[in-house]
Amino acid sequence: MKLKARLLSLYAVSTILIMVALGVFFYSTLWEERISSVRYDMLNQLQHIDFSLNDFFTEVESDVNALAVNEIIRSKDDGNFTSFLNADEKTYKYNIGDTEQKIIDIMNNYRITHHYVNSVYMGRENGSFVRSHKRERPTRYDPRERPWYKLAENNPGKTMKTGAYPSLTTSDVNIGFVRALIDERGMFYGVVGADVTLVKLTGYILKFMTNPQGKLVLLDGDGLVLAGLSKEMLFKNINDYSPDLLKIFMQPGQQVASVNIQNEKNYVFFINSTELNWKIAVLIPSENIEKPIIAQIVKTISGLLIGLILLSILTLIGLDIYIVRPLKKFMDETDYIASTSDLERSIDIKSEDEIGLLAKSYNQMITTLRITYKSLKDTEADLIEHRDHLETMVEDRTSQLQAANEKLSAEIKERIQTLNELAVAKEHAESADRLKSAFLATMSHELRTPLNSIIGFTGIILQGIVGPLNDEQKKQLGMVRGSAQHLLSLINDVLDISKIEAGQMRIAHENFSLGQTIEKAVESARPLAEKKGVDLAFSISPGIDTITGDRRRIEQILLNLIGNAIKFTEKGIVKVECEQKDGEVNIRVIDTGIGIRAEDMETIFQAFRQIDSGLTRKYEGTGLGLSICKRLVELMGGKIWVTSVWGSGSTFSLSLPLERKDA
Amino acid sequence: MKGKILVIEDNEQNLYLVRYILEQKNYEVFAATDGKSGIETAASLKPDLILLDIQLPGMDGYAVARNLRKNPVLAETPIVAVTSYAMQGDREKVMEAGCNGYIEKPIDPDTFVEKIEQHLPVKHKR
Numbered sequence: 001m002k003l004k005a006r007l008l009s010l011y012a013v014s015t016i017l018i019m020v021a022l023g024v025f026f027y028s029t030l031w032e033e034r035i036s037s038v039r040y041d042m043l044n045q046l047q048h049i050d051f052s053l054n055d056f057f058t059e060v061e062s063d064v065n066a067l068a069v070n071e072i073i074r075s076k077d078d079g080n081f082t083s084f085l086n087a088d089e090k091t092y093k094y095n096i097g098d099t100e101q102k103i104i105d106i107m108n109n110y111r112i113t114h115h116y117v118n119s120v121y122m123g124r125e126n127g128s129f130v131r132s133h134k135r136e137r138p139t140r141y142d143p144r145e146r147p148w149y150k151l152a153e154n155n156p157g158k159t160m161k162t163g164a165y166p167s168l169t170t171s172d173v174n175i176g177f178v179r180a181l182i183d184e185r186g187m188f189y190g191v192v193g194a195d196v197t198l199v200k201l202t203g204y205i206l207k208f209m210t211n212p213q214g215k216l217v218l219l220d221g222d223g224l225v226l227a228g229l230s231k232e233m234l235f236k237n238i239n240d241y242s243p244d245l246l247k248i249f250m251q252p253g254q255q256v257a258s259v260n261i262q263n264e265k266n267y268v269f270f271i272n273s274t275e276l277n278w279k280i281a282v283l284i285p286s287e288n289i290e291k292p293i294i295a296q297i298v299k300t301i302s303g304l305l306i307g308l309i310l311l312s313i314l315t316l317i318g319l320d321i322y323i324v325r326p327l328k329k330f331m332d333e334t335d336y337i338a339s340t341s342d343l344e345r346s347i348d349i350k351s352e353d354e355i356g357l358l359a360k361s362y363n364q365m366i367t368t369l370r371i372t373y374k375s376l377k378d379t380e381a382d383l384i385e386h387r388d389h390l391e392t393m394v395e396d397r398t399s400q401l402q403a404a405n406e407k408l409s410a411e412i413k414e415r416i417q418t419l420n421e422l423a424v425a426k427e428h429a430e431s432a433d434r435l436k437s438a439f440l441a442t443m444s445h446e447l448r449t450p451l452n453s454i455i456g457f458t459g460i461i462l463q464g465i466v467g468p469l470n471d472e473q474k475k476q477l478g479m480v481r482g483s484a485q486h487l488l489s490l491i492n493d494v495l496d497i498s499k500i501e502a503g504q505m506r507i508a509h510e511n512f513s514l515g516q517t518i519e520k521a522v523e524s525a526r527p528l529a530e531k532k533g534v535d536l537a538f539s540i541s542p543g544i545d546t547i548t549g550d551r552r553r554i555e556q557i558l559l560n561l562i563g564n565a566i567k568f569t570e571k572g573i574v575k576v577e578c579e580q581k582d583g584e585v586n587i588r589v590i591d592t593g594i595g596i597r598a599e600d601m602e603t604i605f606q607a608f609r610q611i612d613s614g615l616t617r618k619y620e621g622t623g624l625g626l627s628i629c630k631r632l633v634e635l636m637g638g639k640i641w642v643t644s645v646w647g648s649g650s651t652f653s654l655s656l657p658l659e660r661k662d663a
Numbered sequence: 664m665k666g667k668i669l670v671i672e673d674n675e676q677n678l679y680l681v682r683y684i685l686e687q688k689n690y691e692v693f694a695a696t697d698g699k700s701g702i703e704t705a706a707s708l709k710p711d712l713i714l715l716d717i718q719l720p721g722m723d724g725y726a727v728a729r730n731l732r733k734n735p736v737l738a739e740t741p742i743v744a745v746t747s748y749a750m751q752g753d754r755e756k757v758m759e760a761g762c763n764g765y766i767e768k769p770i771d772p773d774t775f776v777e778k779i780e781q782h783l784p785v786k787h788k789r
Contacts, residue, residue: 445718451769
């Protein structure tokens with residue numbers, strides 16, 4: 001079912017897309033056609049109306065001409081026209097004579113036979129006024145002051161058309177056709193006229209509308225509504241109806257435009273009537289133009305929809321027959337195998353299509369499975385037999401292993417206990433060691449305080465500030481100072497070694513010139529060498545420059561090694577060499593002294609070791625110097641070692657990295 | 664007199680030695696034998712320089728230096744530590760506490776005064 005649902009939704013989506021696309025396409029093409037056909041139709045009709053209006057006005061004009069030449073109406077005697085002048089202003093009762101009555105009859109007759117004519121009238125130079133029918137609300141009135149009268153008077157010999165004007169006595173809007181009365185001698189003596197009412201004109205022109213979808217409007221040059229629209233709009237400016245519409249009309253030459261009137265979209269078609277200087281327009285709601293198009297589109301799309309639905313149904317039926325049902329067969333088969341493990345059945349589909357091929361290959365697969373399954377069964381039986389045997393073997397081994405395991409556990413427990421005991425012992429030892437180092441540091445410090453005053457006071461006395469000294473006193477005080485300074489150096493050594501052992505020795509990290517440091521050390525040892533008569537030399541290979549390390553400690557090491565070399569050399573030379581190689585500097589202190597015995601070589605760098613008690617007596621020292629040197633060098637990441645030949649000299653070598661890497 | 668120097672030192676012999684050397688060089692020497700009295704004397708005396716032993720009974724030299732620096736009157740007074748603490752890193756600790764210089768014990772009478780005068784204002788120099 002799922003496959004069908006998917007296909008169905010695919011159809012639905014594509015159908016909707018096709019419908020929308022077609023709808024849009026039809027609408028836009030049909031709209032173009034429709035609007036141009038409506039435009040053609042409308043403009044034709046408007047031209048026709050324009051023509052008819054002209055015709056109509058020409059007819060009224062000729063009627064007025066006919067009235068103007070009527071002998072009775074042309075009656076010259078003003079004495080016949082006194083009823084209007086003499087009428088009582090309160091009652092407006094007229095005393096009408098024969099001639100005047102005849103004229104009234106002619107006029108009224110004309111009015112009745114021409115239904116679009118509102119009134120027929122005559123004004124005269126004596127101020128009298130004759131009209132086809134009685135005025136509904138008579139008032140005081142002088143025709144000579146009226147615009148229509150003046151228009152005719154100023155244009156003798158022609159029939160004139162007044163502009164549209166509202167009637168004084170009724171709510172109508174009128175257009176008058178007037179002509180001057182001139183006698184044989186050329187004297188002007190009155191005006192004859194007929195009014196066409198625009199309410200009736202609206203009815204007249206509406207007769208020409210063959211298309212009732214829109215509203216016809218007649219406007220004068222300023223946009224005043226002369227006919228059409230509603231009665232309320234008559235003689236009002238179109239601006240009150242729609243300002244947009246006025247703008248459209250005021251643009252020259254434009255004949256069609258769309259405009260929104262009271263939230264409704266309208267199309268306006270109009271022409272300029274050149275004869276009358278009017279505009280004749282028709283307003284059609286766009287809905288009316290659209291209607292036929294929509295109807296057509298709905299018709300087309302409905303047809304298509306039915307076609308597509310039929311196609312969908314046929315496709316789904318095909319899907320069911322050719323794909324879904326065969327698949328169901330496959331599903332039934334696989335379900336059967338899953339639940340029964342029976343591989344003896346096959347699928348019966350004989351068709352030549354892909355489904356048929358699938359069935360064939362499925363059947364082959366089942367056959368292969370059947371064979372494989374059978375051989376698996378055989379193997380399984382063998383395996384079960386083996387397994388049973390294996391289980392007993394495993395049980396045997398397991399019990400053996402358990403026994404061994406227990407034994408091992410006991411041993412491990414014992415070992416752990418030993419380890420714990422060892423850790424406690426180590427802790428004790430380390431704590432004792434720390435105490436020893438702290439004690440030595442404090443002691444060294446305490447010893448330096450009294451030495452300060454001993455060395456200080458002997459110095460002052462030796463300077464002779466306190467008082468003059470004899471030579472023997474100077475000699476003995478010099479010995480005191482020498483002994484005190486020796487004591488100080490011993491204390492310093494003890495302090496150093498205790499600091500190193502307490503892990504408090506910190507190595508500085510500064511850039512300095514190794515060459516200068518070597519030179520300084522050599523020069524400060526020179527007085528000692530000269531005193532002993534030993535040559536002292538140094539050589540620094542080129543390329544030795546600034547290195548990074550602890551300048552003071554390196555100086556201390558060098559002083560120690562050079563001092564030792566001088567101390568153990570009776571005659572000959574002490575030489576310091578320095579060279580750079582593979583990121584290291586190598587410094588050698590070479591002497592031609594007594595050398596070191598092979599058996600002493602291993603212990604020479606250990607603390608508190610005396611090589612020879614006899615030697616110690618001869619060469620004073622703590623035996624700490626080399627030990628301190630070795631530890632300092634190692635703290636700096638370097639190495640120190642000695643080569644020696646007993647009786648002919650020793651060489652102490654040290655190598656230091658150029659850039660110390662922190663451990 | 665070339666200037667007033669306050670020596671804060673608990674060891675009688677060392678105090679005598681320093682006083683003697685400085686007086687020989689015409690300095691006026693005042694002494695205090697513990698940190699507390701040293702701080703008080705410094706505040707009233709306003710010395711030109713203070714020589715400070717680091718290992719003092721009670722309040723140690725570091726604390727004394729820090730305390731002296733808190734007094735605005737003594738903010739600029741040079742303090743030179745004189746100590747037998749020769750451990751590496753002691754110099755840094757001493758400078759951190761607010762001292763201007765550091766002389767290791769035992770002192771050398773030949774160079775002692777010269778070292779101190781490096782820290783004295785110019786007017787007192789020879």
